[in-house]
Amino acid sequence: MSSKKTFYLAVLVLLATILSGCTLFGPKICAVTGKVTMGDGTVLANAEVYIIQDGKETKIATTDSKGEFNAQIKPGKYEFFAKYSGKSSDKVTFTVPRAKTATLEPIKISGLAVMSGTVKTSDGIKLEGATVKFDQIEAVTDNEGKYTIPTVSGTKDLTVSYKGYTISESYTLADGIITKDITLSELGEVLANVKSKGVAYSDLNIVVKVGDFEVTQKTDAAGQIKIIAPLKEALVSTKFLYKTVEEKVTLAKTVEVNFANGPDFIDTFNNLDNWVEEEDFEYNKWAITTKGFVDVVNGNVVRTQEGVSGLKLKDRVVTDCVVSVKWRVTSDLPEKKTVGVRTHVRNAQDHWCYGYGTNVSTYNYELATWHGLGADNKFSIITANPNEPQVAAGDEVIVTIVVQGNNFKYYKNGELIAESTETAHPIAQGGIFLSFNAWIQIDQIEIYNL
Numbered sequence: 001m002s003s004k005k006t007f008y009l010a011v012l013v014l015l016a017t018i019l020s021g022c023t024l025f026g027p028k029i030c031a032v033t034g035k036v037t038m039g040d041g042t043v044l045a046n047a048e049v050y051i052i053q054d055g056k057e058t059k060i061a062t063t064d065s066k067g068e069f070n071a072q073i074k075p076g077k078y079e080f081f082a083k084y085s086g087k088s089s090d091k092v093t094f095t096v097p098r099a100k101t102a103t104l105e106p107i108k109i110s111g112l113a114v115m116s117g118t119v120k121t122s123d124g125i126k127l128e129g130a131t132v133k134f135d136q137i138e139a140v141t142d143n144e145g146k147y148t149i150p151t152v153s154g155t156k157d158l159t160v161s162y163k164g165y166t167i168s169e170s171y172t173l174a175d176g177i178i179t180k181d182i183t184l185s186e187l188g189e190v191l192a193n194v195k196s197k198g199v200a201y202s203d204l205n206i207v208v209k210v211g212d213f214e215v216t217q218k219t220d221a222a223g224q225i226k227i228i229a230p231l232k233e234a235l236v237s238t239k240f241l242y243k244t245v246e247e248k249v250t251l252a253k254t255v256e257v258n259f260a261n262g263p264d265f266i267d268t269f270n271n272l273d274n275w276v277e278e279e280d281f282e283y284n285k286w287a288i289t290t291k292g293f294v295d296v297v298n299g300n301v302v303r304t305q306e307g308v309s310g311l312k313l314k315d316r317v318v319t320d321c322v323v324s325v326k327w328r329v330t331s332d333l334p335e336k337k338t339v340g341v342r343t344h345v346r347n348a349q350d351h352w353c354y355g356y357g358t359n360v361s362t363y364n365y366e367l368a369t370w371h372g373l374g375a376d377n378k379f380s381i382i383t384a385n386p387n388e389p390q391v392a393a394g395d396e397v398i399v400t401i402v403v404q405g406n407n408f409k410y411y412k413n414g415e416l417i418a419e420s421t422e423t424a425h426p427i428a429q430g431g432i433f434l435s436f437n438a439w440i441q442i443d444q445i446e447i448y449n450l
């Protein structure tokens with residue numbers, strides 16, 4: 001081999017060495033693995049691992065669920081340490097070798113604890129959704145009432161809260177894994193029989209408040225709610241269509257709640273048991289209501305094809321009263337199609353066009369006293385006409401008619417829209433009648449006798 005060739009070979013070897021990352025002298029990066037534990041050897045997930053290099057702290061890894069970490073580090077001598085929940089381990093000096101891998105001794109952080117236990121009521125019910133907070137760290141109990149808080153040992157405030165009910169105490173937590181069961185002795189299970197003027201109803205949203213404690217639950221088919229609450233004096237309330245009512249009761253294992261100012265009658269329309277459908281009613285060859293197309297779908301009364309249906313409430317005669325009806329227009333209403341709901345009160349006939357009534361629609365509204373169909377038979381008329389739509393496709397509305405003496409009012413979503421007084425053609429008493437189009441869903445009706 002000539003000296004020239006030897007020289008070229010040496011250059012090639014040098015180039016190859018540079019390009020390959022100096023493999024001739026060992027790896028330039030080492031995969032360092034290790035583990036972080038508590039003082040008693042319990043592994044710590046989510047602990048942060050640091051090295052100190054040239055006086056500077058550099059975070060190199062976070063431990064996984066097994067408390068282990070893995071970091072790519074240049075060979076050299078470093079100080080390693082770990083941090084968790086504001087606590088740091090001692091610094092450990094370790095020389096990262098010129099090798100592919102190296103393993104550190106476990107890094108221990110003392111002064112830490114894992115606090116866990118079960119939160120229960122006075123009657124031994126495991127509480128789901130209670131918040132347990134020790135110092136700054138909090139956890140929420142699972143469906144077994146269990147919580148786990150990885151935290152710092154020492155004497156701190158332990159606070160437990162459930163739906164706004166809170167207790168707090170000073171608690172000394174030792175190092176390591178500690179079991180702390182908690183009993184909220186003022187809380188217990190409550191079965192409330194909820195009624196409005198002595199009658200139970202399903203699907204009422206009942207709010208129970210005791211100080212900052214608050215829970216909301218719907219009544220079941222028997223008009224009951226079952227809650228866990230402080231066994232103390234509570235304010236129980238519900239929002240009816242026309243008004244919100246409340247009662248003070250002392251909570252116990254079983255308690256009666258009767259809203260004395262609630263409605264005298266509620267129908268949430270799970271069926272049509274309280275109603276009779278109006279016979280086909282024709283006037284001047286114009287079919288006003290056509291029978292046979294009424295149905296109940298998901299707690300709403302609907303008409304299954306185009307046209308108007310009429311329903312009369314069974315066995316109920318009213319004088320001075322409030323009638324509130326919650327209904328909506330479905331979002332698939334064709335453009336320029338007018339639909340709405342008539343509410344007729346003190347209807348003395350079996351026809352839709354009698355009594356004090358409102359006609360509220362996607363086009364306008366009318367408030368009048370009807371004595372039959374036709375302009376000659378209606379009086380005390382107040383009309384927003386035309387183009388003052390009261391409700392649009394996709395909207396929900398609560399229409400209330402209040403009849404007191406010969407004065408009658410129309411409220412939309414609680415706001416007074418129109419009022420009239422009938423002097424010449426009053427009607428003393430009668431039934432309650434609804435008529436409505438397709439594309440309407442009637443959700444609920446309430447009646448109060450005044």
Ligand SMILES: [Ca+2]
Pocket residue numbers: 268269270298299300442443444
């Ligand atoms: Ca309903």
